[in-house]
Amino acid sequence: MLHVGINGFGTIGKRVADAVRVQPDMTVAGVSKRSPNFEATIADDRGYDLYAAGEDGRVPFDAAGLDTAGTVHDLVEVSDVVVDTTPGGVGASNAEIYEDHDTPAIFQGGEDPDVADVSFVARANYDAAVGADSARVVSCNTTGLSRLFAPLEETYGIEKARVTLVRRGGDPGQTSRGPINDTLPDPVEIPSHHGPDVKTVFPDLDIDTMGMKVPTTQMHTHSVNVTLESTPSAEAVRELLGRESRLFLIPETLGIDGAGKLKEYTRDAGRPRGDVWENCIWAESVTVEDNDLYLFQAIHQEADVVPENIDAVRALSERTASARQSIDRTNDALGVGRGLVEHEGNAPRSTADD
Amino acid sequence: MLHVGINGFGTIGKRVADAVRVQPDMTVAGVSKRSPNFEATIADDRGYDLYAAGEDGRVPFDAAGLDTAGTVHDLVEVSDVVVDTTPGGVGASNAEIYEDHDTPAIFQGGEDPDVADVSFVARANYDAAVGADSARVVSCNTTGLSRLFAPLEETYGIEKARVTLVRRGGDPGQTSRGPINDTLPDPVEIPSHHGPDVKTVFPDLDIDTMGMKVPTTQMHTHSVNVTLESTPSAEAVRELLGRESRLFLIPETLGIDGAGKLKEYTRDAGRPRGDVWENCIWAESVTVEDNDLYLFQAIHQEADVVPENIDAVRALSERTASARQSIDRTNDALGVGRGLVEHEGNAPRSTADD
Structure with missing residues (x-):
């Protein structure tokens, strides 16, 4: 079971956490948040361990009655892979933390390409990220x-x-x-x-x-x-x-x-x-x-980048044999393609079973 | 002095009428309107003769206290050229009226191309409309x-x-x-x-x-x-x-x-x-x-089609020697280019004097 930490719990982070949660081979190690806004209450409601990322640490969370499990450093410590979903530009300043802990890290498309070893789209270049220290899921x-x-x-x-x-x-x-x-x-x-x-x-x-x-x-x-x-x-x-x-x-x-x-x-x-x-x-x-x-x-x-983040986690951790295996597993667990009728020109969609 | 009738006094018609009014070689013969809405009061305020185009004729205008000078047939009768600015598709049904009066007519881009002899943009094909019976100012x-x-x-x-x-x-x-x-x-x-x-x-x-x-x-x-x-x-x-x-x-x-x-x-x-x-x-x-x-x-x-309508009037009526003369005269009278600073790469704008 891969323990995935999500640093940042905004638009992308909360979706990635929920996507990790439904994968058969992953679990949410915890999520970080700067302030106890409505999204923090959602993290609490989901049962995700909440780590305080703001300058005031746990103080505002205590005031809001939300338990915290530590700092971002603590989150990285308990994670096999970290997905950084902080706002564009902030991710680069976090890179050192992940390196210090020797923890593979995934950044988002708001960062410059040189933040990571590879810019990643599962369908295009999954193999380039296999075993890398870091990947940037493009915008x-x-x-x-x-x-x-x-x-x-x-x-x-x-x-x-x-x-x-x-x-x-x-x-x-x-x-x-x-x-x-x-x-x-x-x-x-x-x-x-x-x-x-x-x-x-x-x-x-x-x-x-x-x-x-x-x-x-x-x-x-x-x-x-x-x-x-x-x-x-x-x-x-x-x-x-x-x-x-x-x-x-x-x-x-x-x-x-x-x-x-x-x-x-x-x-x-x-x-x-x-x-x-x-x-x-x-x-x-x-x-x-x-x-x-x-x-x-x-x-x-x-x-659209949410399933890509899941695939990037698998690529960095070298837990899956191929791009196809990871993509199918992500799609199946998350429900990509599900609920959509097929266009008459469409062939049957691939699943984890085929 | 060219007497220009404008059949329709909506978004385009009211602008064309005001543009005709400031040309040195044209005058507004009158404008038509189906209902006495706010635009009819503007026509009245400008002093344009108002012709009733709706099925109820002058009745609604009388009720609104607006004088009318007759019907669309009467408007065409007093016009050297008619600019049809009725809604798309209506213009084609008016074509017969203009033909019956042997009055050159200009249609708008909402009509099919075959409504007129030529589809017109002054800068591109002014000469093709010179002396034609009808032109369609494209959208x-x-x-x-x-x-x-x-x-x-x-x-x-x-x-x-x-x-x-x-x-x-x-x-x-x-x-x-x-x-x-x-x-x-x-x-x-x-x-x-x-x-x-x-x-x-x-x-x-x-x-x-x-x-x-x-x-x-x-x-x-x-x-x-x-x-x-x-x-x-x-x-x-x-x-x-x-x-x-x-x-x-x-x-x-x-x-x-x-x-x-x-x-x-x-x-x-x-x-x-x-x-x-x-x-x-x-x-x-x-x-x-x-x-x-x-x-x-x-x-x-x-x-943007307003100056084109003015040029089309001149082309159909054969009153101006060249596209350049008409374009410059229209621009100068209307104020095209006026009030806009020049981009440093721009050459001086042409005027009626050069």
Whole structure:
């Protein structure tokens, strides 16, 4: 049983902890939190050992009537692997702690790539992280693009990719972020950081990205163009993508026109927090003009990296024989693909049994 | 003096009427309206003769205490040229009226291309409309793309264009349109109608477009990729575009990050309604990677076609010698380019005097 510590219990951390909890080969060693806010009460309710990460230590937790088990150092001490889900930039300053304890560590995409030995997406480069001291699970957008590019590159070859990322302004709980009624080129300069970030996973990929920000909180939406090195039919591309366990091809018959209905669908399906772990690709948007492939996909910024973090834990700890084994185990335990109807072009989804 | 009738006095019609009013060679023959709403009181206040277009004729106007001068037939009778600004699809049903009166007519981009002899953008194909019986001023988005493509095609050649149009959900007054908090691929199918519509102006252009809809009301934002037939520097492209009188290169120093500040700027500058008649291109977004040009531009959906309608009036009526003469006269009378600082790469804007 792997004891996994989660340093930070915000948007990503709480999801990773809950995902660890349902894995057959992992247990939550504990979670850290700076302040006793509503998420701390959730950690307490779940029965996770709570470690105080703020400057005032356990004082504010005592005041809030929440028991703590120690400091972040104590958390690392009881962990076989640590997943650092602190805010972007903070993770790098924690790296020394993990090194001091000789504990493998996983960082998030908000950190610079050099924080870790490898930038990680399970479908693309699981093996590169096997046995490494640290891995950086790339951002939600980079994860979404990498999952898509992996089968396209393997099957058709990618000459060049051009993506416009229409990003949600903030998460549902981030009430101080904007815009309220505007569309912002963000950043105005091209390329956005997403293209270079994808290259941390696919070093040889030719990709240009443009970022925008809009007044939604639900999901990112990518407008994707991939100039392929061959010219498959749109139907062949749909079948290829439909065979990927972390890509969901939205059948036209579902009548899902945007992120709102997508998340209503996953809430209806009983997903925890209504999370959408899969890239959601509108099946009828998959279009091939000459060798230009186009499609739209929606990415749940709070959720798609969660199964990747689980796979990264297995890769660093060398407990699983292959990427496929880990991905299938994560999917099966978490419920990736579950509750979603299959697009008619989709082959049966892989499971831990096949 | 050209007597210009405006059939319809909504978002576009009221702007076209006000633009006609300030031209030295045109006068407003009258405007039509179906109901005596707030815009009818504006027409009355401006002193435009009001013609009743609804099924109940003048009755509702009488009840509202607004004088009417007759029906749409009467309006066409007193007009040398009619600009039809009725809702999309209604214009086509009015075509017979204009033909019966042998009156040249201008339609808007919401109509099918076959409603008129020519689909029109002054910078691209003014001469094609000279002396024609009818012209269709293409939609705001198609106008914005055509103004951009014309100098690029002439100077560098266009191998292929790929554009993602992130469209405002509705205009500020369209309170029943959505989305409120979502990003919609719209249409989900690729290409959106914009690519084929641009081809009504540039028949040989290779272009794929993807449309989206977001919860803003202010402007459309285009994420543009143009694969050129040559490889200019970004600075050369900025200089080329800066010389175009209906393209505004937003200097980075202005600190304008989106449509909100753009329109605040034009309101501060004293523009009528704060209208933005120009394509607004973020100067620092202009990027060339190999022969791929990228940029972001914002398009004010209520305003950019207004100067085009004025030029179309002149083209149909054959009153002006050249496209350049008409464009300069329209710009000068309306104030296109006025109140906007020049980007350092911009050459002096053309005026009626040069």
